[in-house]
Amino acid sequence: MHCLCRHGLTCVRARPYSTISALSTAQRKTIYALSTPPGKAGVGVIRVSGPAALAVWSRLIKAKNRKQDFPVPWKFERCHIVHPEDGRVIDDALSVFFKAPKSFTSEDVLELHVHSGRAIIASVFSALATFPSCRPAEAGEFTRRAFLGGRLDLTEVEGLRDLIDAETEGQRRLALRAASGSVRNQYEQIRSDIIHCLALVEALIDFSEEDVEDGVYDQARGQARRLLANIEALLDDGHRGEIIRSGIKLAIFGPPNAGKSTLLNFLAKREAAIVTSVPGTTRDILELSLDIDGLPVIVADTAGLRKSEDLVESIGIERARAAVQQADISLCVLSLESAAAGLPQDMQDLVSADTYFLFNKNDLAVDTQQHTSKPNSWTVSLATGDGTETFMTGLSAALQKRFQFKGDDDNAPIITHARHRSHLTSAAQFLRAFIEAEDVIFGAEELRYAAKEIGKISGEIGVEDVLDSIFRNFCIGK
Ligand SMILES: Nc1nc2c(ncn2[C@@H]2O[C@H](COP(=O)(O)OP(=O)(O)OP(=O)(O)O)[C@@H](O)[C@H]2O)c(=O)[nH]1
Numbered sequence: 284m285h286c287l288c289r290h291g292l293t294c295v296r297a298r299p300y301s302t303i304s305a306l307s308t309a310q311r312k313t314i315y316a317l318s319t320p321p322g323k324a325g326v327g328v329i330r331v332s333g334p335a336a337l338a339v340w341s342r343l344i345k346a347k348n349r350k351q352d353f354p355v356p357w358k359f360e361r362c363h364i365v366h367p368e369d370g371r372v373i374d375d376a377l378s379v380f381f382k383a384p385k386s387f388t389s390e391d392v393l394e395l396h397v398h399s400g401r402a403i404i405a406s407v408f409s410a411l412a413t414f415p416s417c418r419p420a421e422a423g424e425f426t427r428r429a430f431l432g433g434r435l436d437l438t439e440v441e442g443l444r445d446l447i448d449a450e451t452e453g454q455r456r457l458a459l460r461a462a463s464g465s466v467r468n469q470y471e472q473i474r475s476d477i478i479h480c481l482a483l484v485e486a487l488i489d490f491s492e493e494d495v496e497d498g499v500y501d502q503a504r505g506q507a508r509r510l511l512a513n514i515e516a517l518l519d520d521g522h523r524g525e526i527i528r529s530g531i532k533l534a535i536f537g538p539p540n541a542g543k544s545t546l547l548n549f550l551a552k553r554e555a556a557i558v559t560s561v562p563g564t565t566r567d568i569l570e571l572s573l574d575i576d577g578l579p580v581i582v583a584d585t586a587g588l589r590k591s592e593d594l595v596e597s598i599g600i601e602r603a604r605a606a607v608q609q610a611d612i613s614l615c616v617l618s619l620e621s622a623a624a625g626l627p628q629d630m631q632d633l634v635s636a637d638t639y640f641l642f643n644k645n646d647l648a649v650d651t652q653q654h655t656s657k658p659n660s661w662t663v664s665l666a667t668g669d670g671t672e673t674f675m676t677g678l679s680a681a682l683q684k685r686f687q688f689k690g691d692d693d694n695a696p697i698i699t700h701a702r703h704r705s706h707l708t709s710a711a712q713f714l715r716a717f718i719e720a721e722d723v724i725f726g727a728e729e730l731r732y733a734a735k736e737i738g739k740i741s742g743e744i745g746v747e748d749v750l751d752s753i754f755r756n757f758c759i760g761k
């Protein structure tokens with residue numbers, strides 16, 4: 284750890300979060316948990332992490348023809364797991380020992396690959412419970428130790444959680460970039476660029492003007508401007524990363540009986556919503572999750588929009604309008620029979636650049652020509668299936684284009700959490716303040732704040748409450 288300035292701003296790779304090493308080995312408990320889902324399966328993995336992992340190995344893991352009495356690290360061994368109380372064999376298993384610091388948690392880790400069965404797992408747990416220094420792990424505790432041990436930064440931790448939660452290809456790709464450290468590297472680069480800038484300014488403060496070359500402050504400002512432009516470009520991503528992570532919200536809207544619920548059922552490939560010829564059939568919002576060519580889409584069917592005296596229907600209509608306003612994308616469904624009259628007045632304020640049109644009931648209409656040429660629109664008959672293939676291809680292409688998610692990963696957004704956006708936005712504000720600062724001392728202070736904001740993204744700067752909320756969302760055994 285080296286210091287670039289008098290104020291204690293540490294280098295990019297420095298890890299103030301050294302809680303693990305701060306606790307003495309004797310104080311630190313060894314934790315264990317089942318890391319695979321509970322239940323009957325071919326294999327279940329029990330992880331043991333902490334200073335007692337080696338002792339557990341010595342007392343629980345027996346193998347024939349073994350020459351040495353320590354595990355060969357990072358190598359699977361066929362073994363018997365025995366209960367330390369009576370020596371009974373619990374299971375014929377595989378074990379692998381990861382020697383600190385080259386393990387997931389950065390501590391000694393023992394993994395037991397047993398047959399996944401209730402009695403086997405209970406018996407291994409009872410064997411582990413005989414060690415006073417061992418206790419069951421809490422949710423997310425392995426990952427928390429990995430973070431505290433400097434193995435992972437917060438973007439990697441979040442990436443790992445998102446990777447486990449990923450349900451579509453798009454989410455998986457985005458999460459993997461974060462989990463594998465490429466997002467971390469980008470933020471570290473930004474932070475080290477800010478610190479480089481700060482070093483130039485510090486030189487001006489620490490040495491008298493004569494000792495420093497002319498133009499150093501301008502040089503620092505020039506760098507800060509370039510850095511600011513980079514950060515602004517990252518922020519100007521249409522929130523694609525956050526939207527893909529949480530699911531693209533697509534709201535279906537339009538007048539009653541246009542075929543909105545029919546469309547939802549078509550997309551879902553099942554009778555999810557009630558369809559009748561009665562206008563005003565749908566009242567509550569009905570949502571379902573779809574995977575459209577790798578992109579996660581949360582589709583909402585809504586009440587048909589019209590003036591209504593009916594109290595229940597009016598509430599439904601209000602909810603429908605709110606759903607469209609909050610959606611990332613909307614799909615306005617119109618029946619071709621009435622589409623010639625144009626979009627009803629009360630729907631015009633719901634149309635945005637992210638609104639697409641579906642002209643339905645092609646089978647009933649005489650003149651479809653005037654609509655087919657409209658941009659961002661498709662003409663179909665959901666009843667006969669006519670045009671639906673083109674619609675699906677078009678919708679998928681529109682989503683891929685809007686979220687720029689085909690092609691190389693370099694184009695993928697790096698901001699996947701609102702937390703990152705808020706720190707990055709603050710960092711940009713501090714950089715702007717530095718660029719405008721008249722005074723070198725104040726300017727340096729702004730740069731220090733900017734670096735700190737980036738440090739909060741990776742978790743290098745104290746964020747205890749953030750940590751709790753992040754790790755709480757993990758399952759036990761992760
Ligand atoms: N002829 C024809 N009828 C259709 C087509 N699509 C849907 N319908 C019929 O139109 C009627 C209304 O369909 P819904 O899906 O309930 O319409 P909606 O827009 O959800 O209506 P509300 O929920 O009442 O706002 C039903 O009788 C459907 O069977 C189509 O392409 N052609």
Ligand SMILES: [K+]
Binds near residue numbers: 559
């Ligand atoms: K209807």
Ligand SMILES: [Mg+2]
Binds near residue numbers: 545
């Ligand atoms: Mg409906």
